[in-house]
Amino acid sequence: MTKPTTPTTPVKVPPPNKHQLALMIWLAVFPTLVAINVVLGEWLGTLAPVLRTFILATIAVPIVIYGLMPQLHRMRAHLITRRAPN
Numbered sequence: 001m002t003k004p005t006t007p008t009t010p011v012k013v014p015p016p017n018k019h020q021l022a023l024m025i026w027l028a029v030f031p032t033l034v035a036i037n038v039v040l041g042e043w044l045g046t047l048a049p050v051l052r053t054f055i056l057a058t059i060a061v062p063i064v065i066y067g068l069m070p071q072l073h074r075m076r077a078h079l080i081t082r083r084a085p086n
Contacts, residue, residue, distance in 0.1 A: 013077040024076070028068035032060045 016024060036059055037044065044052045
């Protein structure tokens, strides 16, 4: 005989505190900037600093906001729900 299954309610994950968010942003921004500099560094080095910064930010911000931060939020939620008592 099988046990009746009870529906599980999903654990509500609170938003990250400012320290967690700072770490998540750093984990997304630093490798992104390193990768962009490795790929485009020689070309970027020929540009004026303001233009170089503008191009870096224009490339990096969408990668971080739309690509990496959602993944980090999911990973954080997974870690929190794994630790939640049953």
